[in-house]
Amino acid sequence: MVYTVGVAGAGTMGAGIAQVCAQQGLRTLLYDVNTGLAHQALANIRKTWETLEAKGKLTSEQVARAVDNLQVVSQIQQLKSDLLVEAIVERPDIKQELYRAWEEANSEEALLVSNTSSLSIDVLAATLRHPQRFAGLHFFNPAPLMKLVEIVVGRKTPGEVVATLKNFCERIGKVAVVVKDSPGFIVNRVARPFYTEAFDMLDRGVVLPAALDAALRNAGFKMGPCELTDLIGQDINYAVTGGLYESFDRAERFTPSEAQGRLVREGKLGKKSGEGFYAYAK
Ligand SMILES: NC(=O)c1ccc[n+]([C@@H]2O[C@H](COP(=O)([O-])OP(=O)(O)OC[C@H]3O[C@@H](n4cnc5c(N)ncnc54)[C@H](O)[C@@H]3O)[C@@H](O)[C@H]2O)c1
Incomplete structure (x- = not known):
């Protein structure tokens, strides 16, 4: 006990x-x-x-x-x-x-x-x-x-x-x-393509973060991928994607995003640092 x-x-x-x-x-x-x-x-x-x-x-x-x-x-x-x-x-x-x-x-x-x-x-x-x-x-x-x-x-x-x-x-x-014990356990593995597909669209310049989030939220998801990873911490989410990518022999579906990598390098980790995809009042 x-x-x-x-x-x-x-x-x-x-x-x-x-x-x-x-x-x-x-x-x-x-x-x-x-x-x-x-x-x-x-x-x-x-x-x-x-x-x-x-x-x-x-x-x-x-x-x-x-x-x-x-x-x-x-x-x-x-x-x-x-x-x-x-x-x-x-x-x-x-x-x-x-x-x-x-x-x-x-x-x-x-x-x-x-x-x-x-x-x-x-x-x-x-x-x-x-x-x-x-x-x-x-x-x-x-x-x-x-x-x-x-x-x-x-x-x-x-x-x-x-x-x-x-x-x-x-x-x-x-x-x-x-x-x-296995890479990503359950949720982080199954949900990974939600992030990687969304961020691939940002990397390709097809859509902006606010539009991406609005689309998914209004399609029934509780949060869009940009606001959700700002809550999680960009560093944490990026590390999970990188871990899965390496564990699955660099499978394309788990490719880490350039846009997210840039946020991490710039220290824009999301809510906890005051800025990520979006800016937050301290
Ligand atoms: N953020 C998420 O959404 C999330 C969700 C599930 C699991 N996790 C996991 O939870 C863990 C923590 O993540 P987080 O988002 O809370 O991180 P965080 O950066 O918010 O907090 C980490 C804390 O650990 C402290 N710390 C660092 N080294 C330490 C040490 N040697 N001894 C004691 N404290 C130390 C830091 O001072 C900091 O306060 C990670 O393993 C992460 O993968 C995170």
């Missing part, structure tokens, strides 16, 4: 995951290498809870309990938890370094999961002292709103760990689906 959750990374995903866990009654510890960022995330989450209370979606008691459940820690050694959800930068070496430090501070029974969108769970597990405690737990953005979580099963992930993770997902109100 999971009673205490550690969340590493207080960016877009980590902050959302921590909000969900604390709101659903779990003791939650939030850690970021940049402690200031973690405190900023905590302040934003509290503001969100106040808004939800003002709208009548949470009671004052629920908000008080959630606030009580969520705490920032400044050292990895303080991240003592039954489950660590890692949601840090998409770099295998940095993730593995964090796992090493976390394993030293936690018992063999504690579970460790990565929220990675594009890295192989088996590759990430390779340097672990206890790889049988590891799996992928892929939340979607925005984590408080998106119901789906993909449980990504590595070669060494046993059935009991999958069962505990299913139970955890249910406990925090998510719908879990199980998939074996």
Whole structure:
């Protein structure tokens, strides 16, 4: 059973995951290498809870309990938890370094999961002292709103760990689906042509971002590809496409887009940086 959750990374995903866990009654510890960022995330989450209370979606008691459940820690050694959800930068070496430090501070029974969108769970597990405690737990953005979580099963992930993770997902109100470790898991692989086809049209100068988004939104999609990747983070989305492209022997259908690559190089990462395909007020 999971009673205490550690969340590493207080960016877009980590902050959302921590909000969900604390709101659903779990003791939650939030850690970021940049402690200031973690405190900023905590302040934003509290503001969100106040808004939800003002709208009548949470009671004052629920908000008080959630606030009580969520705490920032400044050292990895303080991240003592039954489950660590890692949601840090998409770099295998940095993730593995964090796992090493976390394993030293936690018992063999504690579970460790990565929220990675594009890295192989088996590759990430390779340097672990206890790889049988590891799996992928892929939340979607925005984590408080998106119901789906993909449980990504590595070669060494046993059935009991999958069962505990299913139970955890249910406990925090998510719908879990199980998939074996494979490039893009389910959604990122199936949805990839949505992005690559759309951005190929931008690369060819056939259409502009606003027209592309308006067309797809008015055809029934919740968001167009440009506004959606601005929300996801252009760097994250571009890395997923690149990962799939390499994993599938540079299959044409996964070709990364020039327009998106340019945005990433210019630091126009979307909402989080203030500009992507569109400009955002800070
Ligand atoms: N953005 C999305 O839509 C999305 C969706 C699903 C999964 N993911 C995955 O979630 C993970 C995080 O993505 P994000 O969009 O939240 O990134 P982000 O850039 O918003 O946040 C990453 C955070 O990690 C912190 N960090 C970096 N190195 C660290 C370290 N060594 N220890 C602790 N903290 C560290 C950074 O300071 C930053 O706050 C990635 O693996 C990504 O693939 C992202």
